[in-house]
Amino acid sequence: MSENIFEVKNLQKWFPVRRSMTDVLKNRLSYVKAVDGVTFNIRRGEIFGLVGESGCGKTTTGKILMKLLEPTGGQMILDGQEVTHITAERLRKYRREVQMIFQDPYASMNPRFRIRDVLEEPLLIHKVGEDHQARLQMVAKALSEVRLQPPEEFMERFPHMLSGGQRQRAATARSLILNPKFIVADEPVSMIDLSTRAEILHMMKLVQRELQLTYLYITHDLSTARYFTDTIAVMYLGRIVEMGDPDDVIDHPRHPYTMALISAVCEPVSGKVNRIKDVPIKGEVPSAQNIPQGCRFHPRCVYAKDECRNEKEPELEIVEGRHLVACRRYKEI
Amino acid sequence: MAAEKTTQNKRVLEVKNLKLHYLTSQGAVKAVDDISFCLNKGETLGIVGESGCGKTTTAVALMMMPSPPGKIVGGQILIEGKDIVPLTETQIRKQIRWEKISMVFQGAMNCLTPVYTIGKQMMETLREHREMSKEEAIARIEKYLAYVGLSKEVLKRYPHELSGGMKQRIVIAMALFLEPKIVLCDEPTTALDVVVQAQIINLLKDLKQQLDLSFIFITHDLATEAEVSDRLMVMYGGKIAEIGTNEQLYGKQGPMHPYTQRLLKATPLLHEKVEELAFIPGRPPDLLKPPAGCKFHDRCNVVMDRCKVDEPDLQEVEPDHFVACWRCRES
Numbered sequence: 001m002s003e004n005i006f007e008v009k010n011l012q013k014w015f016p017v018r019r020s021m022t023d024v025l026k027n028r029l030s031y032v033k034a035v036d037g038v039t040f041n042i043r044r045g046e047i048f049g050l051v052g053e054s055g056c057g058k059t060t061t062g063k064i065l066m067k068l069l070e071p072t073g074g075q076m077i078l079d080g081q082e083v084t085h086i087t088a089e090r091l092r093k094y095r096r097e098v099q100m101i102f103q104d105p106y107a108s109m110n111p112r113f114r115i116r117d118v119l120e121e122p123l124l125i126h127k128v129g130e131d132h133q134a135r136l137q138m139v140a141k142a143l144s145e146v147r148l149q150p151p152e153e154f155m156e157r158f159p160h161m162l163s164g165g166q167r168q169r170a171a172t173a174r175s176l177i178l179n180p181k182f183i184v185a186d187e188p189v190s191m192i193d194l195s196t197r198a199e200i201l202h203m204m205k206l207v208q209r210e211l212q213l214t215y216l217y218i219t220h221d222l223s224t225a226r227y228f229t230d231t232i233a234v235m236y237l238g239r240i241v242e243m244g245d246p247d248d249v250i251d252h253p254r255h256p257y258t259m260a261l262i263s264a265v266c267e268p269v270s271g272k273v274n275r276i277k278d279v280p281i282k283g284e285v286p287s288a289q290n291i292p293q294g295c296r297f298h299p300r301c302v303y304a305k306d307e308c309r310n311e312k313e314p315e316l317e318i319v320e321g322r323h324l325v326a327c328r329r330y331k332e333i
Numbered sequence: 334m335a336a337e338k339t340t341q342n343k344r345v346l347e348v349k350n351l352k353l354h355y356l357t358s359q360g361a362v363k364a365v366d367d368i369s370f371c372l373n374k375g376e377t378l379g380i381v382g383e384s385g386c387g388k389t390t391t392a393v394a395l396m397m398m399p400s401p402p403g404k405i406v407g408g409q410i411l412i413e414g415k416d417i418v419p420l421t422e423t424q425i426r427k428q429i430r431w432e433k434i435s436m437v438f439q440g441a442m443n444c445l446t447p448v449y450t451i452g453k454q455m456m457e458t459l460r461e462h463r464e465m466s467k468e469e470a471i472a473r474i475e476k477y478l479a480y481v482g483l484s485k486e487v488l489k490r491y492p493h494e495l496s497g498g499m500k501q502r503i504v505i506a507m508a509l510f511l512e513p514k515i516v517l518c519d520e521p522t523t524a525l526d527v528v529v530q531a532q533i534i535n536l537l538k539d540l541k542q543q544l545d546l547s548f549i550f551i552t553h554d555l556a557t558e559a560e561v562s563d564r565l566m567v568m569y570g571g572k573i574a575e576i577g578t579n580e581q582l583y584g585k586q587g588p589m590h591p592y593t594q595r596l597l598k599a600t601p602l603l604h605e606k607v608e609e610l611a612f613i614p615g616r617p618p619d620l621l622k623p624p625a626g627c628k629f630h631d632r633c634n635v636v637m638d639r640c641k642v643d644e645p646d647l648q649e650v651e652p653d654h655f656v657a658c659w660r661c662r663e664s
Contacts, residue, residue, distance in 0.1 A: 198610035270583035
């Protein structure tokens with residue numbers, strides 16, 4: 001068994017855009033480069049956090065890893081096996097190995113199914129369990145893993161009879177029931193109230209430690225990412241700009257974009273009311289259809305120099321240990 | 334009730350024993366139940382709490398537009414000393430709503446019509462309220478666009494051509510251009526990215542100074558509230574649990590009410606590594622059948638016998654700091 005459960009090399013996803021008449025005549029193609037050369041390894045048993053603003057490609061990356069989208073280029077290796085392009089037969093197996101927890105626990109369950117039906121569905125699809133009785137036992141086991149106690153009682157309920165937190169627990173149980181190797185959690189707590197958010201993250205972490213699971217945690221919230229993850233990767237416009245241990249990335253950010261993100265986060269401490277916050281970033285996110293030349297962050301960067309505009313895009317390089325950054329001037333700033 | 338030690342003339346808004354109930358076939362849902370507070374001139378009052386605790390309903394009541402079956406069943410809302418509850422809908426529309434008190438809604442970016450240009454939408458709202466020539470209206474719109482940091486270029490654009498942050502700025506400009514003195518912001522930054530969020534918060538602080546406004550800022554996020562609010566009002570189950578200044582709640586001493594304390598503990602700090610985040614088990618009470626006594630007692634970790642039978646009222650524990658909790662009164 002290799003150390004990495006998932007290896008992603010130079011992954012790309014370009015969406016073709018509808019062309020105007022002049023584009024057609026000039027035979028010009030244009031693309032939205034949602035994911036544009038992403039490389040990372042996810043170690044077995046870790047929680048890998050992918051953070052960034054909306055439109056940075058984090059959800060697209062998650063969907064490619066879920067095999068809901070075909071990558072345009074690059075390579076994906078799951079547990080030593082190449083899975084970049086796979087047959088329909090292999091995909092069936094893949095779906096058991098890789099599971100997903102969705103953002104909205106209200107929309108991700110059939111309202112007419114009882115919780116036991118919701119959880120039994122994946123077992124039926126993948127023909128797991130000998131008979132109904134055996135399957136129900138597995139459902140009960142999954143429910144107790146996510147601490148929905150007593151499971152017998154929750155099995156008979158409909159989704160609307162559960163609170164947001166309980167519903168997200170049930171959704172987690174559904175993705176655990178097939179014993180996956182790898183779980184993609186796309187903003188699993190952003191729709192949940194603050195008071196229960198910590199409860200869900202705590203439960204997910206507990207289950208992860210108990211069952212030796214690996215998560216890809218996609219979020220825009222740096223504060224929960226710091227608490228929840230073992231590695232953080234910051235994405236900007238389809239590329240990873242900084243990656244490393246949460247403590248390194250958040251306490252000693254090296255990329256100007258990460259610095260701006262961190263300075264923008266609100267914190268519950270006194271004495272900030274009448275102060276205007278300094279966020280060192282310019283303008284707005286450019287369109288992924290029109291990615292700037294050179295370093296893709298340069299138009300918004302307050303430290304940008306001519307070399308950032310004209311020279312080749314910087315690759316991720318090692319700052320120290322596992323801390324990587326893609327900025328040619330990180331030593332100076 | 335909550336009589337505060339600020340002089341009468343500094344208050345722009347005063348709410349006394351306000352009750353807004355949703356009268357359903359199964360009984361009254363007491364979404365806002367007998368709350369009293371005030372808003373001083375030039376201050377930002379934050380309202381926080383979990384979903385379903387009555388934050389938005391309070392704002393809707395202040396705008397005098399409860400959606401059926403909601404109804405204001407009691408209390409007073411005094412704007413500049415005048416009670417607006419007995420006024421008719423026509424009077425409110427002419428004199429109060431958007432003229433004296435305006436609101437930036439939750440998910441405000443979706444408030445714009447996709448089929449009209451920004452200019453047309455803004456013009457329509459403005460000329461509906463004010464008799465102005467087209468030139469005057471354009472001048473005023475441009476003035477307010479400048480306040481929110483947008484160029485007049487956007488007037489020709491359609492909403493889909495603008496980013497979320499720009500749309501939010503437009504909605505803020507529209508809430509301001511009739512020159513109200515009180516602005517309600519209901520989760521104005523929740524749907525935005527962190528960087529844009531910080532920019533909008535900076536904008537609101539700047540506008541407050543420039544235009545001498547008073548804000549009511551509603552959110553579920555205690556971290557955002559710490560950056561914008563001079564005073565904070567914590568709601569739970571349709572009631573006020575605690576009111577205090579920013580310094581009292583976020584400073585060294587910290588909040589007094591167990592609910593506020595635990596809500597604050599559940600808010601993750603970016604620069605502090607914790608092994609385990611705290612949370613509040615259980616869920617907010619069903620307001621159709623609220624529990625007896627203190628509404629928080631079944632989730633409270635320092636509950637006493639008295640909490641289960643008697644409901645505590647809001648009492649001043651130190652200047653400007655009000656708490657509704659039996660436990661706090663003991664110590």
